[in-house]
Amino acid sequence: MAEGTRIWLFTMLVVLQAVTLSAQNPCESPVFTNGIVFEALMENSPENTTIVANMSFAGTAVGPGQTIELTLQDSSDKDWGLLVEELQQLRLRLAGKVLDRDGNTGIRDLRFVIRCKTIATNATVDNSIIATVLDLNDNSPTFIGEPYNQDVLELTPVGSTIFRRVTTDDLDSNENGRVSYQIEGQSEYFEIPLPSEGDIVLKKSLDYEGFQPGEEKKYLIPIVAHDLAANLSLRKSSTTTVTIIVTDGDDQAVQFLPCIPQGDICGSPLYVSSVMENTEPLNQPLTFDPAPVFAIDLDIDVQGPPGIVYSFLAGSPSDFRDYFDINAVTGNITLKRPVERTQVEKFIITIKAEQDDNLLRYATADVKIGVEDDDFNNLHIAGMASLGAVAALLLIGLVAAVTYIVVSKRKDGTPRASKTAEDRRNPGTRSVPTFDNQAFDEVGNGNITIQCQTISADTDSDYAVPVVERNGHMEEGAYQPLDPKTRINSDYQKLERGTITRDSTFDDTYYTDTITNHLSDNGSYLEVIG
Template identity: 30%
Template sequence: MCRPRLILLFALCCFLHSISAQNPCSSLDAGPFLGTKPTLTMRVYEASQTDLEQYPDSDNYKDELRLTGSIGGPAPTGITLEVMNDFRLFDPREVFEFQTEAVTGKNLLKLVKAVDRDGPTDALDDDVNMFTFTLKCSPVANTSIEVYYDVRIQVMDVNDNFPRFVGAPYSATINELTPVGSTILRVSAVDIDSPVTSNVTYSIVPANVDDGSSMFSIDSINGDVTVTAMLDYEALSQGHAYNLELMATDGDVDGPKSAKVTAIVTVTDGDDQGPAFEFEGCFRHKGVCAWPKYTSYASQMKLAEPITVYPVPNKVGQPVSIKARDLDPSMSEVKFSIASTIPPGFESHFSVATSHASGAFYAASVKQETALTVSEGFEIFLKVEETSNHMRHEIAMIYFMGQNKGGSSGSQSTQKTASGTDSQVGDPGKSPISTGGTSEETLALIVVVAILAAFVVCLTIAFFCYISRRRDTKGSKYIHESRQTTGGQRNGISSTQM
């Protein structure tokens, strides 16, 4: 009973479908269509006017309108189409045309005017990604028949936009002591072809060795720019800034598009350098006086007066002042002091006064404060130290020579000691330091030498005594043996004779 009814129902459906398929304005696709208007869905790609002119027959810009009949054709298959006025924003009649393809007989929807799916701005509100309207279809043979369809034309995206950086131009100011791994900047770019799920990746484009591409890195996903190497303010050229060329690339597989932007990273000076002595003709390393050294003449020293110093090498031919400055642009104050002397232990015999010279430079005035005779070979190690918390410092040496050969007299000079007596300075053959009598070091040395000499004399005497005793012992033994031999011979002769 049920089977014959099912067969009959199936046959009826096939019959009705065949009739509807042959009727103009009927849909070629089966659908529920009960109680609602049938929906016609089509797709075309966005295009510029240039694209439409260059590729008028591209399948990207047309899609099949799946209705029976021939658009604008004669009866009995001819149909007429009319767009209703319930569309939004854009009139589809200005953008699309309906036509029947002569070769295949298919009804087509064709894009005839440029459509920018992504809109004129980065916002989503002005995107044109869908056309919706009502389409009325009537057979030419009977225009009183009206069939209505809901039409949905989806505009497909084309990768026709370059990524756009948000918030450009970019800049950052950082200290040269910024730790490696610190994030200093975040850049962001959007691809308006797919603004919801961004597929933009970031990179740094190396330009030259000084562009900073080796000093920084960028996270390819979130655009974080980080420090990858220790920075050096002094090594940068004028401006003390890196120009990083950053690139954003969209994720299109077939033809990715990229955009570039320059980020300026300005480096400020950090307190990473100590003070330095400065004088004309010094040995320089990276523009700074290295291994600073001065000379002075013992014969020119006067109690309580500044020591006269000459630079090494002496390219100026005259005395110079002892000057130093902090190498950092922050220009911290510096202070001079006596670090040590050679021979050691005479630091307290001298004083150092620090005064501001000019600009960032400070000057040192070294004076002999107590009675002291200085000869050639004496050395003072002068320390200059910045007054910051880092307390970085530099050392210069003042080497004392004997008589100034460039002076007018070759005789030894004298100086007034604290007691008012004259003491000789720079006597040849003397120790570099003399306090008017024999120093404790000299006395100790004499005692040690005397003890060693006495010990050597004792060893020598003992050695000679030992040698002499051995000789006496060997001589006595020889004489005793000789006597025994002679006596035996005599006894033998007597026996024989007997």
């Protein structure tokens, strides 16, 4: 081969080698597109073993055949990176830190710059690595604003939202940070219809008065908040308690006291009193049995003074307002003018008690006021025998006289003493009863006195009252009830000679002497004469 030909061939080989080397740039890498690559890291990843990126440059970074040099350039995130040149890898470096994505200060991504230098030409190429930090569900929801307490009026309508402040903070992101709320277990009164909102809604009416005496008027609602992580087994949750305090509303009527049980409810009592006929008003409230006229608002925690207003509603006879007045604030009933018993023997009045702030809340009760006979009252304090009668009795020798006076009830229920035949012939008169066939044991000095004691108008039967006068001193015995069917008491006790007191005891010999039953238009009564 000619010398010139050899020179030409050598030159061509050098050129081809240069072209080949130029075509195979050692800093080229299929990983980087336009000099950038995007990677992803899980938060809380371990250091040194976590690969951020495999760079795969064409050249060799270490050893005898080294063609490139790799360096991690300065950046704000440089300290998070560890360059492994022989493997052409960028790994995570923590240096005591934790890669935490959560919260406002959490790390959302890491940015690195890797420079590749071709040793043969000193040419350099900068490639960017952007690593997104992925969220790990590592936080439970945290309730904000505890404790949760709310007053709720018992009259709150069903369907009302009664609590809106159940909120949480979950530092995780996306589904891991979204929270759902629910009531733990079954709830009779409350529900959370929108779990994503957490608002508590009333589903059944509340009842302040429905709590047991002494029981706290409140409900404790257990609330569970959990995130919505896709993997159900990885979901995290927290619990809290919402306290609903039930407050009293105006849903109860007025009640007169004392309560008269009528099944499951309280009825109003019958208030009973009396006035003496022809008595001038004393500006004093009447005294009633079984208790003073008094009513309360059963909604005790919403009542404010005066609270209750009293008034007359109706009554018999129709002119009852001419005789009585009622205090609108206290309910006290007073006599306005004297009453004549020959005109009216009793008053039946319906009274009303209503709330001062809600006239639809009221109750009624009946008041019965009897008119007592002023002559009948004198039986308590007056004697019946005149001096002439005393003189006549002394002739037959008197030490003690014993007699029964029977107190019976009229048809209107008021008590009265038995009357003589003359009284029955003249019903307008009222006089002390007299008796025949009185028996005396021996002669002595003293006045004969008959005394009668009144009894309650609601007594179940009539009573006989034994009384005796001895040497000017009148004493009385125990009440003796009459049989309500026969109106005759076979247990009338024979009173032995001597002083009779309330505590006297007698033998078992019974009185069977003169017994007379009487009937009249005013009622029935019994006279027993001993």
